Amino acid sequence: MSQVSKRIYLSPPHMNGSEIGYIQQAFDENWIAPAGPNLTGFEAEMCEYNGIRCSVALSSGTAAMHLALRYIGITRGDVVFCSDLTFSGSCNPVIYEGAKLVFIDSQESSWNMSPVALEKALKAAKKRGTLPKAVIIVDLYGQSANYDKILPLCREYGVPVIEDAAEALGAEFNGRKCGTFGEISIFSFNGNKIITTSGGGMAVSDDAQAIEKIHFWANQAKEPANYYLHKELGFNYRMSNICAGIGRGQLRTLDERIARRKEINAFYIESFKSLPVTAAPVFEGSKPNYWLTVFTIDEGCEKTPDEIISALAADNIEARRAWNPMHSQPYYSDCEYFKENEDFSVSEHIFQRGICMPSGSQMTGEDLERVAKVFSSAFGK
Numbered sequence: 001m002s003q004v005s006k007r008i009y010l011s012p013p014h015m016n017g018s019e020i021g022y023i024q025q026a027f028d029e030n031w032i033a034p035a036g037p038n039l040t041g042f043e044a045e046m047c048e049y050n051g052i053r054c055s056v057a058l059s060s061g062t063a064a065m066h067l068a069l070r071y072i073g074i075t076r077g078d079v080v081f082c083s084d085l086t087f088s089g090s091c092n093p094v095i096y097e098g099a100k101l102v103f104i105d106s107q108e109s110s111w112n113m114s115p116v117a118l119e120k121a122l123k124a125a126k127k128r129g130t131l132p133k134a135v136i137i138v139d140l141y142g143q144s145a146n147y148d149k150i151l152p153l154c155r156e157y158g159v160p161v162i163e164d165a166a167e168a169l170g171a172e173f174n175g176r177k178c179g180t181f182g183e184i185s186i187f188s189f190n191g192n193k194i195i196t197t198s199g200g201g202m203a204v205s206d207d208a209q210a211i212e213k214i215h216f217w218a219n220q221a222k223e224p225a226n227y228y229l230h231k232e233l234g235f236n237y238r239m240s241n242i243c244a245g246i247g248r249g250q251l252r253t254l255d256e257r258i259a260r261r262k263e264i265n266a267f268y269i270e271s272f273k274s275l276p277v278t279a280a281p282v283f284e285g286s287k288p289n290y291w292l293t294v295f296t297i298d299e300g301c302e303k304t305p306d307e308i309i310s311a312l313a314a315d316n317i318e319a320r321r322a323w324n325p326m327h328s329q330p331y332y333s334d335c336e337y338f339k340e341n342e343d344f345s346v347s348e349h350i351f352q353r354g355i356c357m358p359s360g361s362q363m364t365g366e367d368l369e370r371v372a373k374v375f376s377s378a379f380g381k
């Protein structure tokens, strides 16, 4: 039997050793629950890192999106626009509130929401008198959307923006951190994100009132009283003080992690120069965090992502397809979908041809060489 190679994962957690100190301290001081200094510390450190005034740590990015939508006032029958090419956590909370989704295609230059398609959708909605109550804009694979174009458009139509920066912690656009472009923005610390709290999320905003309200709802909407008093619907969405400790430790090496993922991205691009593949574009003015390196197989090449991913899997290397656009999901098949050109869907094209490469920051040079070798030979090179 042949020796099985060490498993290389897509984007596994990468601890730096300092996390355990924060957890130990929480144990020593019995701050296991409910809140505690790691939570407030993590929130303050995230605010400082991102250059934003207020934050509240929650149980997931999806929970953060849910409460952000509630704060904006999304309710039954409302319409919300959302980036089409994303993970379902971006948009499922819209359904939790009984609102309707309209999906907006990507632009080729950033893979994020197309301002052209967005303008089309806004115009059509205005004509019908069904302007959206919010637009959810995703910073996919760790790269900012085109906020120079999108924010003025949303302002013109008076529609608030929620930024889904779940994948983009530490990325920038024109010198400003992702997660500062929405009226409320959200992050995720799920296990495969650039830093993790084992599971968790955060809502951030310069609007103190918004974050205070989300904090209140996330703690079961308990009114200040000597007994249990509820005037509003509550949720059990708060992050634990233990998880926040992991986050504080992780945050200390975030910039190193970004630098390493950037190196990995450069390595793949250099190694695959002669292959019929193209890396995801880096948009002008944007500084990605390189969370995942994604390639698309060029037009004219017969190979499919599934074939390449299978070849990698045979050598115990995890790679994945690109996000399957929301308008293609059976659950969302009734939703309206706007694209730049009627006869071409950018998000479908990316899904049909995209391969997400193993991009974990602890990958060694040897790991990278191994991935490159298997990947190249899958293309017959």
Ligand SMILES: *Cc1c(COP(=O)(O)O)cnc(C)c1O
Pocket: 059, 060, 061, 062, 063, 086, 087, 088, 089, 090, 138, 164, 166, 167, 187, 188, 189, 190, 200, 201
């Ligand atoms: C991971 C992710 C989410 C959801 O975050 P969770 O913490 O897993 O709930 C939302 N949007 C995008 C784009 C994501 O990648």
